[in-house]
Amino acid sequence: MTINHQTSAPSDKPKFSELLAYPDVKARWEKVRKYFFLRESTYDMSNRCNIRCDGCYYYEGDKQFARENGSPEDWRALMQAEKTRGITYVVLAGAEPSLVPALLEVCYAEMPLGSIATNGFKKIPESVGYKIHISVWGNDETSYQVRKAKNLLKKQIENYANDPRAVFVYTFTRENIDEVQAVAAELVASGCKLTFNVFSSPVGYAGPLRHDRESLLTTRKAMIALLKQYPEHVLFSVYNAVAHTSEKALHDLYNCSYPRCNPSQDIGLGRSFRQYRTDLNWDRSVACCVPDTDCDDCRHYAAGSAVVTARLYRHVGSLQAFKSWLDYVDTYLAVWVMGYDKGENLCREEIEPPPVVRRR
Numbered sequence: 400m401t402i403n404h405q406t407s408a409p410s411d412k413p414k415f416s417e418l419l420a421y422p423d424v425k426a427r428w429e430k431v432r433k434y435f436f437l438r439e440s441t442y443d444m445s446n447r448c449n450i451r452c453d454g455c456y457y458y459e460g461d462k463q464f465a466r467e468n469g470s471p472e473d474w475r476a477l478m479q480a481e482k483t484r485g486i487t488y489v490v491l492a493g494a495e496p497s498l499v500p501a502l503l504e505v506c507y508a509e510m511p512l513g514s515i516a517t518n519g520f521k522k523i524p525e526s527v528g529y530k531i532h533i534s535v536w537g538n539d540e541t542s543y544q545v546r547k548a549k550n551l552l553k554k555q556i557e558n559y560a561n562d563p564r565a566v567f568v569y570t571f572t573r574e575n576i577d578e579v580q581a582v583a584a585e586l587v588a589s590g591c592k593l594t595f596n597v598f599s600s601p602v603g604y605a606g607p608l609r610h611d612r613e614s615l616l617t618t619r620k621a622m623i624a625l626l627k628q629y630p631e632h633v634l635f636s637v638y639n640a641v642a643h644t645s646e647k648a649l650h651d652l653y654n655c656s657y658p659r660c661n662p663s664q665d666i667g668l669g670r671s672f673r674q675y676r677t678d679l680n681w682d683r684s685v686a687c688c689v690p691d692t693d694c695d696d697c698r699h700y701a702a703g704s705a706v707v708t709a710r711l712y713r714h715v716g717s718l719q720a721f722k723s724w725l726d727y728v729d730t731y732l733a734v735w736v737m738g739y740d741k742g743e744n745l746c747r748e749e750i751e752p753p754p755v756v757r758r759r
């Protein structure tokens with residue numbers, strides 16, 4: 400994670416030491432700050448997928464046409480070079496990484512911290528010790544309609560129940576909000592952990608999955624209700640719900656710091672982040688964790704994990720804001736880092752995301 404120092408707290412707000420005078424806050428701060436060394440980049444592993452979903456951002460733009468480099472030695476060399484330039488965390492994605500298990504093994508051998516985004520249809524070998532994010536887009540009937548995959552949830556649970564690597568990521572679209580209760584109940588009954596994502600339209604997408612103001616509010620309610628109902632299984636916080644279901648998207652709320660939105664190469668993601676395509680090339684002008692997503696509609700959980708966590712200094716203006724930020728970071732680490740356990744959330748209030756405060 401990268402803390403951005405471009406903003407600071409106004410002087411009439413509590414001092415940082417006053418916020419840390421609360422033992423629960425101090426303990427959480429000490430817990431999360433150990434991970435400030437994380438520096439991510441993302442890698443498309445394969446240009447193939449074993450299903451085809453409506454609204455998939457991988458099959459938008461140029462990246463889908465990149466040649467697939469299947470050479471383990473080239474991937475090993477890339478991972479070694481990434482380590483040398485300071486990358487400590489890899490996100491292996493697009494299109495479907497489970498189709499290239501040998502490359503996943505190579506990445507894991509070189510770079511032990513990371514995660515894989517998969518549709519969960521084909522199990523990733525247990526020897527690959529990354530977090531595994533399994534995408535769920537509704538119940539099996541909806542999955543069949545939108546993703547053309549039969550009995551997908553059943554298959555995903557069969558592959559990943561009781562697997563400490565697995566986090567099921569339920570993506571709320573405009574059309575599947577009322578299905579989440581039953582899906583969550585099924586996942587919880589199988590002992591699975593889950594978190595939430597919000598469908599973020601690919602550039603040019605205007606289809607039925609795109610959220611509107613009403614669906615965002617309903618999504619927020621559903622998220623918070625499930626968080627209360629299944630606190631042991633749902634990796635989320637009230638502030639996560641607020642950040643990802645506001646009418647304004649993440650870039651408007653927090654100033655996205657990925658290169659695609661951020662010309663500065665001085666510090667943080669603008670300097671270190673790269674998004675490699677399957678041919679092992681990258682292009683700064685389109686680099687972010689969800690390329691070809693419409694920035695005006697971006698509420699993606701992967702984007703928030705970098706964009707919100709970077710805004711520490713915007714959240715030190717009040718105790719509730721700082722607690723909310725700590726909950727967000729604690730959630731992010733529990734979802735993305737093997738062996739990190741989610742703590743009890745510190746703030747149950749819905750706060751407004753604090754506005755930008757510029758240095759004088």
Ligand code: SF4
Nearest residue numbers: 448451452455494518
């Ligand atoms: S599983 Fe993922 S990569 Fe494959 S088509 Fe669906 S959204 Fe795209």
Ligand code: SF4
Nearest residue numbers: 655687692694697702
């Ligand atoms: S799509 Fe999201 S993460 Fe990517 S540049 Fe736009 S706002 Fe940032």
